[in-house]
Amino acid sequence: MHGQLALASSLLLAVFTQHALAVDKTRDPSLDANLATAATQLDRLALLGNDNAWLFDFTAQEPNYNFAPGGVVNMNAATFPAAKGNGMTMAMLNLGPCSMLPPHYHPRASNYVVAIHGNTTTYMYEENGARLVTETLTPGMATIFPQASMHMMVNNGCENAQLVSALNSDDAGTQNIGNVFSNGFPAELVNAAFGQNLASSDVASKMTPVGTGSNWGLSECLKQCGIQPNGTYIRF
Numbered sequence: 001m002h003g004q005l006a007l008a009s010s011l012l013l014a015v016f017t018q019h020a021l022a023v024d025k026t027r028d029p030s031l032d033a034n035l036a037t038a039a040t041q042l043d044r045l046a047l048l049g050n051d052n053a054w055l056f057d058f059t060a061q062e063p064n065y066n067f068a069p070g071g072v073v074n075m076n077a078a079t080f081p082a083a084k085g086n087g088m089t090m091a092m093l094n095l096g097p098c099s100m101l102p103p104h105y106h107p108r109a110s111n112y113v114v115a116i117h118g119n120t121t122t123y124m125y126e127e128n129g130a131r132l133v134t135e136t137l138t139p140g141m142a143t144i145f146p147q148a149s150m151h152m153m154v155n156n157g158c159e160n161a162q163l164v165s166a167l168n169s170d171d172a173g174t175q176n177i178g179n180v181f182s183n184g185f186p187a188e189l190v191n192a193a194f195g196q197n198l199a200s201s202d203v204a205s206k207m208t209p210v211g212t213g214s215n216w217g218l219s220e221c222l223k224q225c226g227i228q229p230n231g232t233y234i235r236f
């Protein structure tokens with residue numbers, strides 16, 4: 001099933017793009033700056049003077065918290081100032097039926113991922129010469145993606161999958177690979193480098209945007225699950 005990486009049609013892409021949000025925006029840059037330069041933790045506590053400043057609600061993070069197709073919600077220095085300086089990110093990974101996280105890496109963090117719901121297969125490739133490491137994560141099962149390793153994952157089932165991810169930076173960063181080759185580097189140089197036509201304006205126009213972090217997966221899987229991927233079908 002994972003052999004054919006036929007992504008859902010461009011129609012689905014259009015639906016997906018509607019609620020695309022791209023990357024985390026720093027919500028309160030001046031608070032983050034003040035937290036970074038505060039002399040002591042008590043000074044930081046004073047800057048985070050309201051108890052609400054210590055509470056993060058993953059389920060309230062729109063549009064990323066969804067299961068159609070899903071999304072990645074990061075609790076990090078950008079989205080939650082109390083995380084500034086603590087050296088880690090907690091992320092919730094939501095994958096609707098058949099949905100996937102596309103190939104990506106985190107430039108500044110190792111990534112521990114534990115499954116809470118569903119059945120998700122992960123793929124990880126560390127560097128040239130490394131072997132592909134594949135794991136299937138069901139509830140309670142975890143794996144590690146070392147810093148800067150390339151990885152992806154797909155929900156195998158017709159149920160929602162949810163995983164919790166810990167990264168050892170409050171600014172881990174995420175780089176999706178496809179977008180670099182299709183919409184980043186000059187197409188003619190990418191094609192010269194790889195010896196074939198991988199990049200073109202057509203590929204660039206069809207490349208799934210970063211969006212919420214999750215994509216629809218294999219169309220056969222969606223068909224088997226009886227899902228019309230219209231962006232509204234299911235939530236916890």
Ligand SMILES: *[C@@H]1O[C@H](CO)[C@@H](O)[C@H](O)[C@H]1NC(C)=O
Pocket residue numbers: 119120136138156
């Ligand atoms: C998870 O999904 C894979 C692929 O469909 C399947 O082979 C495996 O049996 C499933 N695992 C569980 C525990 O259901």
Ligand SMILES: *[C@@H]1O[C@H](CO)[C@@H](O)[C@H](O)[C@H]1NC(C)=O
Pocket residue numbers: 226227228229230231232233
């Ligand atoms: C979206 O998909 C769900 C599940 O397949 C279906 O029940 C619902 O009617 C669809 N909604 C629209 C607006 O097509």
